[in-house]
Structure formats: C-alpha cells, structure tokens
Amino acid sequence: MMDNIRSTANNPFIKILLAVIILSFVLTGVGGYLFSSGVNDAAEVNGYKISRSQLEQAYQQRRAQLQQDMGENFAALASSEEGQKLIRQQSLDLLINQALLDQFAQNLGISAGDQQIRDAIFALPYFQTDGKFDNKKYVDLLKGNNIDADAFAEGIRQNLINQQVRFSIQGTDFALDSEVKEFAGLMLQSRNVRLASLDIQPFLEKETASDDEVKAFYEQNNQMFIAPEQFKVSYIQLNAQKDLNGINITDDEAKAYYDSNIDEFTAAGQKQYSILVLADEAAAKAAAEELKKGADFVTLVKEKSIDTFSAKQNGSLGWITIGQELPELAKASLTEKGQISAPVKISNGYAIFRLDDIKQSVVKPFDEVKTDLLAKMRENKAIDDFFALQQKVSQAASNDNDTLAPAAKAGNVTVVDTDWFDENTVPAPLNNEKLTQLIFGGSLVDENGPTGMNSDMVTLGNDSAFVVRVEGYKPSASLPLDKVRDQVVMLVKQQKASQAMNAQAQKLLAALKEGKGEEALKAANISFGNEESMAHSSATDVVQTAIFAMPKPAEGKKEYSMTNVPGTKVVLIQLDSVTDGKPTSEQLEFMTNLYRAQMGEEALQLILRDLKDNAKIEIFDKDYQ
Structure with a gap:
C-alpha cells in the first residue's frame, strides 16, 4: 500500500479528478456535462452521450485551470503538440470518469434528495452574507457566471452523489499505525537537492524547418489546424x-392577500423534546417505571441511553416544528410541558420521549x-x-x-x-x-x-x-497550410529542439551516474546550483514531483534523475540527502485522516479502472482519440 501511496501522492490526474468530483464545477458551469447531448456527439459511455460542445467546454476549462496553475510556463505547454494532446486527453478522461461514477452510483442506489440539495446550496459560503444564505447573492452569482439554476442544482445533486460514493469507499479502509507513521514521515519529508537546467532556447535558435518537414508535420497533425464551426x-x-x-x-390588495393567506405569515409553533433510547422493550418498560417513580430523566439518559449522540446532549432533540415530527415522535402524542411518553418502538430499539417546552404559533402583523x-x-x-x-x-x-x-x-x-x-x-x-x-x-x-x-x-x-x-x-474545416505556415514552422523547430535537448540531457544523466558528470557538465556549459531543501508538502510542480519520486541515496552516495518541463527546459536533479519528518501528535491525527482518504482515493481509482475496462466507450472525435 505504501508503494502505491508514494506513486499516487502527487499524481496530477488524481488531483484533476478530485477537483472535478468535489466542487470545481460550482463557479465554472460544468454541472450540465451529463445532462444533455446534441446531434454532434464526441463520445459515448455505456449509452451516456458526451457532446462536442461539452467536451470543448471541458477542454477550455482545463486550459484555464492549467494556465492559472502554471503561470508563465503555460504558453510553452499549450504551444507544443505533446501539451495539447495532454490537455485534450485529461478533458475527455474527466468526462468519462464522471459518467462512470454516475452510473456506478445509480447501480448502488445512491441518490440525493431535494432537501439535501437545498441544504448544500444554503451551506456554500459563496452565497452567504454574515454567515446566512443570501438569495440575492445566489441569483446574482449564477447570472454573472451564466449558470442556469436548474443545471446548477442538478450539478449539486451529482456532486453529493459522488461524495457519497467516495465516502462509502473511504469508510471501508483500515489504516495500521505503522503505515500511518510511515506515511506521515513521507508527507513531512524534506530533501536536499541541487538542480541544473538545459533551456530549450539555445537549441531552438539552431534549428531550421525545411519545406518537406513543414508539410509532413502539417499532414501528420492536421487536427491541430482546424477552424472551429x-x-x-x-x-x-x-x-x-x-x-x-x-x-x-x-395596500388594499396586499391586505386582502394577507387576510386570505394568513398561514404564510404565521410562525409555526415548536416543541422541544428529549429522548431516552433503550435496547429492548424490557429495558424500556423498566426505565418507564423508574420515571413514574420520580427518577430524573437526564440522569437515566446518561446512565442507560444506547444512543451516544443524544446522550451527549442530555437527551435533547432540540426544537421541532409542530406537524413536522417524525412518525415515532408524533405517535407519542405529547401535549403538555414535562409530559413523558410510554415506550415507542424505533429502528434501533425503544424510545421514551419527554416534552420539555412549547412555543405557540405567532402571526406577524400586517x-x-x-x-x-x-x-x-x-x-x-x-x-x-x-x-x-x-x-x-x-x-x-x-x-x-x-x-x-x-x-x-x-x-x-x-x-x-x-x-x-x-x-x-x-x-x-x-x-x-x-x-x-x-x-x-x-x-x-x-x-x-x-x-x-x-x-x-x-x-x-x-x-x-x-x-x-x-x-x-x-x-469546422482544416486551415490550409499557407494560413498556418508560420505556426507550423515554429512547432517543427520546437519539436526538433526538444528532441535535441532531451538527447543531450540523457547523455549528461548517464555521465553523472557513471561518476563523469563534472566534466560533462562543464563541456555543456552548465552547472548545478546551490543546495536547497524542499518539503514534500510543497511538491506541486513537475520538478518537485520528480524529486520526491527518486529513491533515497545510499549512505555517502548521491542519486541523479531528470525531468522535462514541457516546451521550456530539462532539469537535471542531484539528490544529496533525505530527512524523514517527525510528526507531532496533532500532525499524526491529521495524517491518519489524510492517509485513509488517500487509501480511499486509491480504491476509487481501482474501481474506475475496473469500470472503464468493462464499459462500452466510443470516442467519435478524432482529435481526442
């Protein structure tokens, strides 16, 4: 399990999947991905159709997300064939996985009711003012982001269902203390490294693009040069x-409405209840007898109740609107303050209810x-x-x-x-x-x-x-070569420069591993920088991810590796030492929850892989094949 955790801890695909499964759709309008399809379908997953417009929307949103995450490095990624292919594939994978999770939840009978959706929307901080739901803010925010309210609610429903799927998976995982400690040590680990970079620009300046190369690249990558419909x-x-x-x-019309619809302006009455839960009928009858003889209700709750949650509240169920009581509570028919019910059968035993207080209904003045x-x-x-x-x-x-x-x-x-x-x-x-x-x-x-x-x-x-x-x-139609020639020339030169850069980096890496690195680096006119310490918790980019994927160096030795920052450079890595973290008790508690979530995420990936292996998936859009 720990080996798998190491390999997935910084997996960008998992981060992307999590972002979509949880709440990334809230302000970007992706809630409608699975709810309609047009005549131009891009893919189909067990009968669920994904339209070209949905896929294009996912692609644009993924681009925007990467642009925000990568900053100035994004331009190089987006201009490379490899980078565009990666973004397209991630976009399609997100929608396919979403469809598979939706079908999986349906097969499990997992659903989300209207009240759950309402509660979830009311709880979102985006729509609150001073900690309370603000309907005007809700309406304005949806309008401002061109999100339809029905589609948004349906997106919330899907999100709640997906969370239930995730939680049901995570809840089945058991974490050993030894595994948690090892995981905590890994997550709090720091590594001392030195870095050297081969930038693509010098290679790019040396490259040329012949007419034959330009024509061949254009023909082989024609999908990159298509004008949209x-x-x-x-x-x-x-x-x-x-x-x-x-x-x-x-005012007269308003008063007439008020008089005819007085219930709308009436604050419903409420009752405050407490509950004592017993395991069986015999125990309930015995407790009822004690109460008749004057026993204190709260004391019995603390001593005898098998419902730990209500017992911690001294049995209190809080205020409940009259007419909205659960059937078991309504069956008790309590009408007077201090009245105690006979034992009532409930799902997990028998309950004795007490009516603690009553608030009468109040009509608001006109x-x-x-x-x-x-x-x-x-x-x-x-x-x-x-x-x-x-x-x-x-x-x-x-x-x-x-x-x-x-x-x-x-x-x-x-x-x-x-x-x-x-x-x-x-x-x-x-x-x-x-x-x-x-x-x-x-x-x-x-x-x-x-x-x-x-x-x-x-x-x-x-x-x-x-x-x-x-x-x-x-x-949509292919753009003629003469319209995109400058772009194709740049892409050919960039492709050739990237190949040359990677080839030299591989030679340098081999020399470093053979102990001949100093001479090779000098010949290439590059050198390792000063030693720097990196924490695992900050491993967010491709270089840091590569650093924490390297094995620990043997005593007195160094480890070497390299990673490619698409379209910009190759980074050579010298790993000098590794220091495992020593978590505090608070950190260990946090890491236990994080580790269980990570195990659940791994289980989710296995389920998705199995669902995908057994699914009928057709991809009609050649740009995404």
Missing part, C-alpha cells in the same frame, strides 16, 4: 425586469410584513405577466418560422443580429448553457446548414427568455 444568429430577448418596473400593487409582501406580489404579478408574454411571443414565432419580426413585434422588443462566432467567442447575452446547447448541438442546423426555423422559447430562470434562429453556418 461558426454561427451567425438572430435572436430576441424578453426581460421580466422591464415589466416589473411598471407594476403597482395597492404592518410588519407589508413591505416584503408588496415586493413579493409585484414580483409574482411580473412573473405571471412575463409568462403570458412568453406564450404570446412563442405563438408568433411558431406561426411565422421564416423571420423573428412578428415575434419581436408581439414582445415589443428588437431583433438582435450577431456577427460570426464560435464556441469560444459566444456573445455575452447568449453565453448560457441552455442557449449554447441549442445553438451548437440542437436542431437549428442540419446536414444542409441552417434549418431556417425559429427555436422554441428558451427560459432562463423567471426573468429572461429567448427565441433564436441560425442565419448562417460555417462547418
């Missing part, structure tokens, strides 16, 4: 906020709720009017499919015509998942080009709606 659309947008500004609700009520009624009226307007505009759009003019007239709005755009340059008003799916993967374009039809009404929440038609379409 482009669209030109026209659309109309309906906005409920415009209608809201013209709506007026009188003056207290009037301002909020007026705003709510205006909003509801706007929604009703907006829905009616949508129906009217939708009817006009379907009655005359050749143009948006009648629909625009019905909605008192203007038709907007866009310029050409692709999936990376979508105009801001249309940059929403529902609309991009409609345009890039929907029914508005067929094999002959634009269908010439208006779309159905597309609603975005309660305040915005669109009708779209595609006016022009350019399919």
Whole structure:
C-alpha cells in the first residue's frame, strides 16, 4: 500500500479528478456535462452521450485551470503538440470518469434528495452574507457566471452523489499505525537537492524547418489546424425586469392577500423534546417505571441511553416544528410541558420521549410584513405577466418560422443580429448553457446548414427568455497550410529542439551516474546550483514531483534523475540527502485522516479502472482519440 501511496501522492490526474468530483464545477458551469447531448456527439459511455460542445467546454476549462496553475510556463505547454494532446486527453478522461461514477452510483442506489440539495446550496459560503444564505447573492452569482439554476442544482445533486460514493469507499479502509507513521514521515519529508537546467532556447535558435518537414508535420497533425464551426444568429430577448418596473400593487390588495393567506405569515409553533433510547422493550418498560417513580430523566439518559449522540446532549432533540415530527415522535402524542411518553418502538430499539417546552404559533402583523409582501406580489404579478408574454411571443414565432419580426413585434422588443462566432467567442447575452446547447448541438442546423426555423422559447430562470434562429453556418474545416505556415514552422523547430535537448540531457544523466558528470557538465556549459531543501508538502510542480519520486541515496552516495518541463527546459536533479519528518501528535491525527482518504482515493481509482475496462466507450472525435 505504501508503494502505491508514494506513486499516487502527487499524481496530477488524481488531483484533476478530485477537483472535478468535489466542487470545481460550482463557479465554472460544468454541472450540465451529463445532462444533455446534441446531434454532434464526441463520445459515448455505456449509452451516456458526451457532446462536442461539452467536451470543448471541458477542454477550455482545463486550459484555464492549467494556465492559472502554471503561470508563465503555460504558453510553452499549450504551444507544443505533446501539451495539447495532454490537455485534450485529461478533458475527455474527466468526462468519462464522471459518467462512470454516475452510473456506478445509480447501480448502488445512491441518490440525493431535494432537501439535501437545498441544504448544500444554503451551506456554500459563496452565497452567504454574515454567515446566512443570501438569495440575492445566489441569483446574482449564477447570472454573472451564466449558470442556469436548474443545471446548477442538478450539478449539486451529482456532486453529493459522488461524495457519497467516495465516502462509502473511504469508510471501508483500515489504516495500521505503522503505515500511518510511515506515511506521515513521507508527507513531512524534506530533501536536499541541487538542480541544473538545459533551456530549450539555445537549441531552438539552431534549428531550421525545411519545406518537406513543414508539410509532413502539417499532414501528420492536421487536427491541430482546424477552424472551429461558426454561427451567425438572430435572436430576441424578453426581460421580466422591464415589466416589473411598471407594476403597482395597492395596500388594499396586499391586505386582502394577507387576510386570505394568513398561514404564510404565521410562525409555526415548536416543541422541544428529549429522548431516552433503550435496547429492548424490557429495558424500556423498566426505565418507564423508574420515571413514574420520580427518577430524573437526564440522569437515566446518561446512565442507560444506547444512543451516544443524544446522550451527549442530555437527551435533547432540540426544537421541532409542530406537524413536522417524525412518525415515532408524533405517535407519542405529547401535549403538555414535562409530559413523558410510554415506550415507542424505533429502528434501533425503544424510545421514551419527554416534552420539555412549547412555543405557540405567532402571526406577524400586517404592518410588519407589508413591505416584503408588496415586493413579493409585484414580483409574482411580473412573473405571471412575463409568462403570458412568453406564450404570446412563442405563438408568433411558431406561426411565422421564416423571420423573428412578428415575434419581436408581439414582445415589443428588437431583433438582435450577431456577427460570426464560435464556441469560444459566444456573445455575452447568449453565453448560457441552455442557449449554447441549442445553438451548437440542437436542431437549428442540419446536414444542409441552417434549418431556417425559429427555436422554441428558451427560459432562463423567471426573468429572461429567448427565441433564436441560425442565419448562417460555417462547418469546422482544416486551415490550409499557407494560413498556418508560420505556426507550423515554429512547432517543427520546437519539436526538433526538444528532441535535441532531451538527447543531450540523457547523455549528461548517464555521465553523472557513471561518476563523469563534472566534466560533462562543464563541456555543456552548465552547472548545478546551490543546495536547497524542499518539503514534500510543497511538491506541486513537475520538478518537485520528480524529486520526491527518486529513491533515497545510499549512505555517502548521491542519486541523479531528470525531468522535462514541457516546451521550456530539462532539469537535471542531484539528490544529496533525505530527512524523514517527525510528526507531532496533532500532525499524526491529521495524517491518519489524510492517509485513509488517500487509501480511499486509491480504491476509487481501482474501481474506475475496473469500470472503464468493462464499459462500452466510443470516442467519435478524432482529435481526442
């Protein structure tokens, strides 16, 4: 197990997978990856379709993530054939693994209910003000990131299900003290190293690219030089906020609503309960007799309750809204403060309940709720009017499919015509998942080009709606060599320079291992830098990862290795010494949890590997094969 931990501790794929499985989708809109597919499918996983637009979105998000992580080094990675292939493969793997996990969870019967989703959203700090859920912040943040509320909720549901899968796997792993201590020593380990670099630039300056080499590279890597499909659309947008500004609700109307819906303004009554849980009926009856004779309820809870959680709270269940009690509690029928129930059968034994306190329902006065009520009624009226307007505009759009003019007239709005755009340059008003799916993967374009039809009404929440038609379409096509020649020349030179750089680095590494390194380094005009100490916890880039993958040097010896920073340099590594960490008790406790999570992650990888081996996976997009 420890060997596997060492090899996976800094595995970038696992970090990517974790990022997606947990909450990376929250502000990037990836919640819709598995919920719809268009006619242009890029892959299929046991029947789940992944559209080209979904895959392209994943690719762009992975690029953005790497750009943020790598900083100035990203440009070299993105410009190399190897780097682009890596990003494409990681993007596809993420979506395939997500589909496999979803299917695995379904087979296990794991699900997430609406209340769980609501609680999860309310708990997200992104949507809180002063520690409490802020609905306006929630709406504004989703709007600002072009995320549909339904798709976001579905993404939360998927995330909760995936977490349950992960936790169920992690919960089965047992960690030996010896393994945890070894793991802690590894994670807190430091290594003293010296580094020497071979930069690609000198090699690049020496390289040339012949016409034959340029032509061969272009033909072998034609997928790198494809212009994406482009669209030109026209659309109309309906906005409920415009209608809201013209709506007026009188105080009399608000008072009439208040009187007719008084329950909405009534704070429900609550009851505070305590519970004593016994293992069987005999024990419960005995405890009930003791209580009848005057025994103290809390004392019996501390002495006899088999439910450790409630016992730690002196049996308290807290306040429960009247009418929302669990069936067992409702069955106890407690109505008076201090009343104690007879034993009630529950799932893990028998319970005796006590009613500790009662809060009566309270009706909020009209003056207290009037301002909020007026705003709510205006909003509801706007929604009703907006829905009616949508129906009217939708009817006009379907009655005359050749143009948006009648629909625009019905909605008192203007038709907007866009310029050409692709999936990376979508105009801001249309940059929403529902609309991009409609345009890039929907029914508005067929094999002959634009269908010439208006779309159905597309609603975005309660305040915005669109009708779209595609006016022009350019399919994706290979760019001719003369259009990309400069780019191809640079890529050929970079490829040749990288090969030459790696070849020299391999020779230098061999010389170092043979004890002839000093002379070889001098001939190459490079040298090792000063010794520096690196902590395992800071191993985040490819060089540090390579350092901590090296074996410990023998006593009085040094270890040598090399690693390639794609598109920029090769780093030679001299490992002088290794010092294992000595964890404190607090660190050891933390490392125990981390180690169990790591074991669970390894188990998850094995499950994913097995699922993938037994899955029917078809990849239709040649760029990702």
